[in-house]
Amino acid sequence: MKLIRTRSEPPVTDITPLGPRHIWKLLVVDDESDVRQLTRISLRGFRFVDRDLEIIEAASAYEAREQLAQHDDIAVALIDVVMETDDAGLQLVEYIRKSLNNQFIRLIIRTGQPGLAPERYVIDSFDIDDYKDKTELTATRLYTTVRSALKSYRDLRAIEMNRIGLQHVLEAAPDIYRISNRSLNQFFQGVLTQIVGLCNLSDTSFISTIDGLIATFDEQAITIQATSGDLTRQDRFGQIRELCAEAVLSGQMPSGLRKDSYVVPLIVQQKPAGFIYVEPTQDLNEADRNLISMVAQQCSNALENLRLHINLSDSHDHMIDILAKVAEFKDRTTGSHIRRIDHYTQLVATELGLAKDEAVLFGKASRLHDVGKIGVADAILRKPGRLTDEEFAAVSLHTHIGSSILENDEFLRIARDVALHHHERWDGKGYPSGRPSREFHLATRIVSVVDVFDALVSRRSYKDPWEPKRAFDEIVKGAGTQFDPTVVSAFANLYEAGKLEPIIEMARIENDST
Numbered sequence: 001m002k003l004i005r006t007r008s009e010p011p012v013t014d015i016t017p018l019g020p021r022h023i024w025k026l027l028v029v030d031d032e033s034d035v036r037q038l039t040r041i042s043l044r045g046f047r048f049v050d051r052d053l054e055i056i057e058a059a060s061a062y063e064a065r066e067q068l069a070q071h072d073d074i075a076v077a078l079i080d081v082v083m084e085t086d087d088a089g090l091q092l093v094e095y096i097r098k099s100l101n102n103q104f105i106r107l108i109i110r111t112g113q114p115g116l117a118p119e120r121y122v123i124d125s126f127d128i129d130d131y132k133d134k135t136e137l138t139a140t141r142l143y144t145t146v147r148s149a150l151k152s153y154r155d156l157r158a159i160e161m162n163r164i165g166l167q168h169v170l171e172a173a174p175d176i177y178r179i180s181n182r183s184l185n186q187f188f189q190g191v192l193t194q195i196v197g198l199c200n201l202s203d204t205s206f207i208s209t210i211d212g213l214i215a216t217f218d219e220q221a222i223t224i225q226a227t228s229g230d231l232t233r234q235d236r237f238g239q240i241r242e243l244c245a246e247a248v249l250s251g252q253m254p255s256g257l258r259k260d261s262y263v264v265p266l267i268v269q270q271k272p273a274g275f276i277y278v279e280p281t282q283d284l285n286e287a288d289r290n291l292i293s294m295v296a297q298q299c300s301n302a303l304e305n306l307r308l309h310i311n312l313s314d315s316h317d318h319m320i321d322i323l324a325k326v327a328e329f330k331d332r333t334t335g336s337h338i339r340r341i342d343h344y345t346q347l348v349a350t351e352l353g354l355a356k357d358e359a360v361l362f363g364k365a366s367r368l369h370d371v372g373k374i375g376v377a378d379a380i381l382r383k384p385g386r387l388t389d390e391e392f393a394a395v396s397l398h399t400h401i402g403s404s405i406l407e408n409d410e411f412l413r414i415a416r417d418v419a420l421h422h423h424e425r426w427d428g429k430g431y432p433s434g435r436p437s438r439e440f441h442l443a444t445r446i447v448s449v450v451d452v453f454d455a456l457v458s459r460r461s462y463k464d465p466w467e468p469k470r471a472f473d474e475i476v477k478g479a480g481t482q483f484d485p486t487v488v489s490a491f492a493n494l495y496e497a498g499k500l501e502p503i504i505e506m507a508r509i510e511n512d513s514t
Helices: 033-042 061-070 088-099 119-125 139-178 181-198 236-250 286-330 332-351 356-366 371-375 389-396 398-406 410-421 442-457 468-477 485-496 501-513
Strands: 023-029 051-058 076-079 106-111 130-133 206-209 225-227 262-268 271-278
Touching: 023 033, 023 061, 033 051, 033 139, 051 061, 061 088, 076 088, 076 139, 088 106, 106 139, 119 130, 130 139, 236 262, 236 271, 262 286, 271 286, 332 356, 332 442, 332 485, 332 501, 356 410, 356 442, 371 398, 389 398, 398 410, 410 442, 442 468, 442 485, 442 501, 468 485
Parallel strands: 023 051, 023 076, 076 106, 106 130
Antiparallel strands: 206 225, 206 271, 262 271
């Protein structure tokens, strides 16, 4: 997979501000201004892995706390011991490690009065990384000390980034076979965090799809976005994303992206579907570039899997619609009834605390509750009067017929349970198996309630519609005998809150038109 790279410095624009992009921050805490000034002079021009050094000064432990509150990315702190109190520096160390819980910043005690803070005592008692007498810190020794501390800080951050990245990937793993935007987002975030740590990238790195492009495959846009740092809150994020999309679509790097940034296309079915954008803090070696290419390939595969998942899901949705329409054409009096049952089922499922996507799944399953009527004679279905015992037995077969139609597809497992058992009762006196409905799926128990309610308020060839309040009272009366009482309670909450009224109104309109 080709890496697209900016190789020349672009013109300065809104998204390429002046000044260094990546710097190390050094906090110098000392109540002697001469010492702080000498530190600046000794470290003038300091660079480590192509990053400049910003020195932040504090004349006391109190000022140091204020600086730490403003800068959460300080890499190294040189801390004097004796300042506003004899142990102010040591108390600051305790504050950083325990109160701020900052285990990454490298803390170097630098004292001019070692008698007040003996080296062995300080090293044994406080979580510091080095101890220096000010008299031994020549310019050269100071340079070496700071450079070693920065290297340690960089390596610790890389380890932590990879720990977090691996955690994201592992958390996403259980859902990878039930793939969704959410699980992919977590997966992408994990792999991005890992490459940021492994390749010493900056926080200005992200993975994104190209809005609208996947719509050419799936007729819907998918936006999966993983970012490092707080990039999405920066003004330049949107501009970078537009330029990256332009780059992978055209194959040419547009002006405006930073020098040495990388844009790596994500290819799905030989077409660009997204990209990884990274800004290295130093030039990437061959191993780093290979790693990013491998990550891009895995992300492309994940996007392709999601595309196939969506296509499969859409196919099943179409199949449900087709079967529901067949049942509607077979018995036109129940056509809009099927759609109302879907709406009722979703509302009750949500009222019971189910997630929206699960409630939608229940609604889809409910649409096929009467699909077995395909196998019932028209003369019986459309008979204007009451059915004989033989005719009722024939109609009752629709549960078995519906189950047979749906039995060979695991995706329709819930729909099959609904079709077979929605006439079972809570007390076990229903049909076809005469078992207590508590043994069956929750979706089935919901449909049992809403199917009866909608049938009561609807006009049929053999009956006039009931008033909604009368039908509601009948449902409540059946709680604990005919219906699951928990489902009835949720249904009652919705009815009394007026949330079922739009669906009931749909039935009124149909009644008036027949």
